[in-house]
Amino acid sequence: MKVKLHLCAIVLIALSASCKKDKVATTAAPAATGTTTTPPVMATGSALDLIKDSIFLYAKEVYYWNNQLPDYATFNPRKYTGTDELTALQNEVDAYALIAKNPGTNTAYEYYAAAATEAKYSFIDDGALAGRLGAARFAATASTGDYGFAPVYIATNDLRVKFVYPGSPADAAGLKRGYQITSVNGSTNIGYSNVNYVSNAYSANTTITLTLKKPDGTSFNASVTATNYKVNPVLKTSVFDLGNGNKVGYLVFNSYVALANVQSSLDNIFSTFVSNGVNNLIIDLRYNGGGYVETAEYIDNLIAPSSANGSTMYTAYYNSNLTSGNITLLKNQVRRDPANNQLYNYSQIDYSVNGNLVKYTKKGSLTGLTKVVFLVSGSTASASELTINNLRPYMNVQLIGTTTYGKPVGFFDININKYTLYTPEFETKNSNGQGGYYTGMVPGSTDYPGKTTYDDVTKDFGDTSEGMLATALSYLRLGTFSAGTLKTESVGTASLLSDELKQANQHMDKANFKGMLYQNPMVHQ
Numbered sequence: 001m002k003v004k005l006h007l008c009a010i011v012l013i014a015l016s017a018s019c020k021k022d023k024v025a026t027t028a029a030p031a032a033t034g035t036t037t038t039p040p041v042m043a044t045g046s047a048l049d050l051i052k053d054s055i056f057l058y059a060k061e062v063y064y065w066n067n068q069l070p071d072y073a074t075f076n077p078r079k080y081t082g083t084d085e086l087t088a089l090q091n092e093v094d095a096y097a098l099i100a101k102n103p104g105t106n107t108a109y110e111y112y113a114a115a116a117t118e119a120k121y122s123f124i125d126d127g128a129l130a131g132r133l134g135a136a137r138f139a140a141t142a143s144t145g146d147y148g149f150a151p152v153y154i155a156t157n158d159l160r161v162k163f164v165y166p167g168s169p170a171d172a173a174g175l176k177r178g179y180q181i182t183s184v185n186g187s188t189n190i191g192y193s194n195v196n197y198v199s200n201a202y203s204a205n206t207t208i209t210l211t212l213k214k215p216d217g218t219s220f221n222a223s224v225t226a227t228n229y230k231v232n233p234v235l236k237t238s239v240f241d242l243g244n245g246n247k248v249g250y251l252v253f254n255s256y257v258a259l260a261n262v263q264s265s266l267d268n269i270f271s272t273f274v275s276n277g278v279n280n281l282i283i284d285l286r287y288n289g290g291g292y293v294e295t296a297e298y299i300d301n302l303i304a305p306s307s308a309n310g311s312t313m314y315t316a317y318y319n320s321n322l323t324s325g326n327i328t329l330l331k332n333q334v335r336r337d338p339a340n341n342q343l344y345n346y347s348q349i350d351y352s353v354n355g356n357l358v359k360y361t362k363k364g365s366l367t368g369l370t371k372v373v374f375l376v377s378g379s380t381a382s383a384s385e386l387t388i389n390n391l392r393p394y395m396n397v398q399l400i401g402t403t404t405y406g407k408p409v410g411f412f413d414i415n416i417n418k419y420t421l422y423t424p425e426f427e428t429k430n431s432n433g434q435g436g437y438y439t440g441m442v443p444g445s446t447d448y449p450g451k452t453t454y455d456d457v458t459k460d461f462g463d464t465s466e467g468m469l470a471t472a473l474s475y476l477r478l479g480t481f482s483a484g485t486l487k488t489e490s491v492g493t494a495s496l497l498s499d500e501l502k503q504a505n506q507h508m509d510k511a512n513f514k515g516m517l518y519q520n521p522m523v524h525q
Helices: 047-062 085-097 128-133 192-203 259-275 293-303 383-391 467-478 498-509
Strands: 123-125 143-146 149-155 158-164 180-184 207-213 219-225 227-230 234-241 247-253 280-284 290-292 312-318 334-337 342-345 357-359 371-376 397-401 414-416 419-422 426-430 450-452 489-491 494-496 515-517
Touching (some): 047 085, 085 419, 149 192, 192 498, 247 259, 259 293, 280 467, 293 383, 371 383, 383 515
Parallel strands (some): 247 280, 397 450
Antiparallel strands (some): 234 247, 312 357, 334 342, 489 494
16 A cells, blocks of 8 residues: 655645654745745745645646646735645635636636536545545445445435445345435425535534435435445446347446455456456446545446557656656655565656556456447546546447536646645556546447436346446347437426436536546556
8 A cells, every 4th residue: 555655745845744853944945937036935824824825836846737827926825825834725726727728628627516616537635535525435444434325315305315335224224226215304394495404414524424215215324434444346247148149247336446455356247257258347436436546447448349459558748847857846755566576756756658658468368359339427527437438449348327527637736735636647548549628428429329317216236127238238138229319308397308307417526536546656667
C-alpha cells in the first residue's frame, strides 16, 4: 500500500502539522512556471494562508490546464474564505478549476450542471471526505466507513435503493436493490422537491434511519450506521444461454478497488466464462464511478482479444511543465514504492508520452469474443470510461443506457499539510487517439454505438426483464437493436422529463467518489 507522508508546504514554512524540523524560509517559493511571481509569494502568514498558496502553486505546476490559470497575484488564493478551513480551501479549488475553458463547449472543463459552482473533478480532502466519497474503499485493504448502499429517484416521489454492497451495514440491515424508501430520518417529505434534505441525510451523517417498502408491499424500519467493511465490487455474475451456441457472460462490477483485493475473484469469474463457452460479454458498469487504473487495465487485459497483446492500450498525457521536466514543487511529494520499498518523489517520474504508453498484456484464456456490451449511466465515470475507451479500437463495443459522467482525466494525490489535493494531472486516449469525452459517452451516437434506455431499479441485477439487461440480451440474440426512442417517464400525477430526473439523481450522486487514480505512479515507468 502506498505510504502517504505529510510533507512540508511548498512555501517551506514549518507548519505545526507538517515537517517541524525545517527552518522558516525567508524567501518566497518560485511560481510553478519556474519564474518568480509578481508580487512574490509571501513566505509569511497563517498556516491556512500558506496552505492556500500551496494549493494554487501546485495547480500552476501540475494541473492539466495550467496554461489557462492566471498568475499568483491575479488569482490571490488567500482571498478565499468559508465557514471552516476545509470549505475555504474547497472554495479556492472550485475557483481555479472553473477557469480553464473547453473550446468545444465554451464552458469550463470542470463545469457540471448538477453543481454549477463546484468543480466537477478537483477536490481537497481532509481524510473524512475520502471516506464519505468512498475513496477509502479503493485502498488495498478495501475497507471504508460508509453505509454500503446508494439511493436514486425513479419518479418525483419515488426514492429507491439502487445497489447494496454484500457484507455492508446496509446489507446487514436488510436493504435490497429496488426497495422503496418511504421515510428518511423520520421525514416522509423526501420527494424530488426535497432532494437537498435527502442528499444531506445520506452524505453528511454517520447514521441514517429509513422506512422501506418491499416489492410485496410490506414495510420495515432500518437504522444504518457507517462502519468499516471489506468491499466486494462484484455484485452479480451469470452466464446466459441464448441458444445456437450463443453464450453470454454477465458481470456487475461496481468499483475499481485495488487490484490486489479483486484479482483472484476476477480470474475465477473469467475462468467460469471460459469453461461455459462464453463468446459475448455484458459488463455492467452503470454505477461504477471509477477507482484504480491498475484494475481497469487488468479487466481490459481479460477482455481484449489475443491479437491485441503487445499493442497500445492507452497513453496518458500531462501538461508541458511536467513533460519538459520543469518540475519544482513535486520534489516535495515523497512516497515509498511498494514494489521495492524504496523512497522516491514525484519529480522522478517520467511524464513524457513515451513514458506513459501502456500496452496490452493479455490475461486469462477468454478469446474469440464476438461483442462486448457495457451497461452505463450518468454514474459511470473515469476508470470505467477508460475501460470502455481502451477496447474500442480492438473490439465491437456497444453501450446501452444513458450518457456517462464524462471524465477522461485522472489524478494522483498531492499532500499539503494535513490535506490531500486531487486535481486532474493527466488525460488518457486510446490507441486510435480517441478520448476527450468531457460531456460523457452517449449510447447510440456515432462515436459510441448502442442504444439509449433506462435503468429499471425495480428489478434486481441479472433479472432478464430489467430494461438495460433485456436490451443487451436482445441485441446479442438478434444482432441489432429494436426500433424505439427514449420516452418521457410517467411520474404519478406529474410528468418529469428524463433530463430533469437525471439532474435530480446527479445531485444525489455527487457524494459518491468519481475518479481515476494511480495507486503507484512508478508502475508505469
